[in-house]
Amino acid sequence: MATKILSVDDSRTIRLIVGKAFRPYDCTVLEACNGEEGLATAAREKPDLIILDVTMPVMDGVTMLTKLKEDPALKAIPVIMLTAESGRENVLLIAKLGVRDYLVKPFKEDQLIEKAGRCVTLEKRPVAAPAPTPA
Amino acid sequence: MSQTVQIPNICEFMNRHLLDVFETMLSMKAVGAPWDGVPQFDERVTGCVAFAGERINGAVYLHLGAPFAAQVAAAMLGLTPADLGEPEVNDVVGEATNMLTGGLKSWLCDSGIECAVSTPAIIRGSAFAIEPVPDVSREWLLFNCGANRVVVEIHIKLG
Numbered sequence: 001m002a003t004k005i006l007s008v009d010d011s012r013t014i015r016l017i018v019g020k021a022f023r024p025y026d027c028t029v030l031e032a033c034n035g036e037e038g039l040a041t042a043a044r045e046k047p048d049l050i051i052l053d054v055t056m057p058v059m060d061g062v063t064m065l066t067k068l069k070e071d072p073a074l075k076a077i078p079v080i081m082l083t084a085e086s087g088r089e090n091v092l093l094i095a096k097l098g099v100r101d102y103l104v105k106p107f108k109e110d111q112l113i114e115k116a117g118r119c120v121t122l123e124k125r126p127v128a129a130p131a132p133t134p135a
Numbered sequence: 136m137s138q139t140v141q142i143p144n145i146c147e148f149m150n151r152h153l154l155d156v157f158e159t160m161l162s163m164k165a166v167g168a169p170w171d172g173v174p175q176f177d178e179r180v181t182g183c184v185a186f187a188g189e190r191i192n193g194a195v196y197l198h199l200g201a202p203f204a205a206q207v208a209a210a211m212l213g214l215t216p217a218d219l220g221e222p223e224v225n226d227v228v229g230e231a232t233n234m235l236t237g238g239l240k241s242w243l244c245d246s247g248i249e250c251a252v253s254t255p256a257i258i259r260g261s262a263f264a265i266e267p268v269p270d271v272s273r274e275w276l277l278f279n280c281g282a283n284r285v286v287v288e289i290h291i292k293l294g
Contacts, residue, residue: 010254012223013211013230020213055237057254084237085252087244104241105234106159 006047008038010056021109035059054083078119161210165278174284180204181258182232188250190294197232198286229255
């Protein structure tokens, strides 16, 4: 069964980049554009991994993470925070909330895959066999 | 530590950080260039992210010519400029501005100056000017990226 990854980010650009990064792998990438939508999607879909932005409208990533960790059904889902802010205070704050890892923007896709690969099993999608040549 | 933060330090940081954002997210090599006046763009896409704290406030503007903004968006998303509409290009320019300002925020916070940043806004057009409010320093940083120009405009008020 494909690994389910939930990308929660208000930037469509980042959600597209996350989707592109996991395209070679047997993954289903789900999307949410704020923490509120992210919590609802996590409760419904039970993803294997959440890639979570920090600064978002409606509900930010820190609030979403706090609520996630309070929910017995969701608290075991590993979370990688994706943040444009690498300041010590920010990193300490998110570390205390129980994130598995964090990645600072700008980032390379292979850094994301490496960190995700430490949390979930990532298997390459099988390469489609070429269509048979008509005789 | 915060007493060491002056406007030239901020510009020096932003000079380095823009190169990092372009290299990491776009695999594009930008090179700092001497300031020779505001480049004239036929059409321009400008990203803006504001920052504010008790001892600092201001905004970062990233100005790109519209055709280059489309190239930047295509590079970031792994697509071609023809695949992209204005909303996608605007979103990428906003995200690039967010990364620039997020890096500045982190650097300021590590230097003892706390601040918060806004979500990005986009201005698109051919004839507009951004006027700083009184008592705010305005700094310009110019970069070449191949044949294209990248302009970072920073408005800063240090308290």
